[in-house]
Amino acid sequence: MKTPSNPAAPPRKKTAKPRAMPxxxxxxxxxxxxxxxxxxxSELAFTDAYTLLIAVTLSAQATDISVNKATETLFRDAPTPAAMVNLGVDGVAEHIKTIGLWRGKARNVVALSQILLDRYGGEVPHDRAALEALPGVGRKTANVVLNVAFGDxxxxxxxxxxxxxxxxxxxxxxxxxxxxxxxxxxxxxxxxxxxxxxxxxxxxxxxxxxxxxxxxxxxxxxxxxxxxxxxxxx
Ligand code: SF4
Missing domain, CATH: 1.10.1670.10 (Helix-hairpin-Helix base-excision DNA repair enzymes (C-terminal))
Known part of the structure; x- marks a missing residue:
């Protein structure tokens, strides 16, 4: 239920909205x-479109510094979709336990790597709809990958x-x-x-x-x- 306002309280000061910049x-x-x-x-560490996609997926609600620490060992052990699938959810989780939402992120990283292998020959697709259909990839992540990896x-x-x-x-x-x-x-x-x-x-x-x-x-x-x-x- 909405809390009624206190009639004795002074009116709250509204912050003036900025004018639109010409x-x-x-x-x-x-x-x-x-x-x-x-x-x-980007301040995220990556070496190609795949490691960029994984790093950005991991960066939701986590700092770039914490993601870079986790991916330093993750990418050493699994720099490709095939290696990531081989590592498996538990293996990925061991590398990323220091960042937020790591359980779901470990599942997504392995699932999206499997899809890249099954549908795109292990490559990251240069296609917004295909990117946004990957587990854990939303519009923001797709925009970063399209911008940084493909120059869009x-x-x-x-x-x-x-x-x-x-x-x-x-x-x-x-x-x-x-x-x-x-x-x-x-x-x-x-x-x-x-x-x-x-x-x-x-x-x-x-x-x-x-x-x-x-x-x-x-x-x-x-x-x-x-x-x-x-x-x-x-
Ligand atoms: S853009 Fe610069 S001047 Fe404008 S609010 Fe931010 S710091 Fe201040």
């Missing part, structure tokens, strides 16, 4: 956050990109899919592929969830966030 500023914003990162890289101009919206899209006015939307659609539509085609990693790095290190560090943000001139923060005083 299309003309979107390029400047993306170029600004790309400074110093001309060829952005996709936008995988994680928690950082969803926040930045809304906070800055870059592509406001109520759902990850709405933000994804907005970003794909608004970011110039020549920047779209790399924008995925630039936005993630910007959200991780500058436009942070709890308190964005606007005072050292290279895109401050184009950002529509109204409560910009100032440098902490010593």
């Amino acid at each position: 299309a003309v500023d979107v390029r400047s914003f993306i170029v600004a956050i790309s400074e110093g990162k001309p060829e952005p890289r 101009p996709t936008m995988a919206v994680d928690t950082h990109i969803f926040r930045i899209g809304n906070r800055t006015g870059l592509a406001p939307g109520a759902t990850p899919r709405a933000v994804e659609n907005g970003l794909v539509k608004r970011i110039p085609a020549d920047l779209l592929r790399d924008a995925h990693n630039w936005l993630i790095l910007h959200g991780r290190y500058i436009c942070k969830a709890r308190k964005p560090e606007c005072w050292r943000c290279p895109a401050v001139a184009w950002c529509r966030y109204q409560a910009k923060t100032e440098a902490p005083t010593a």
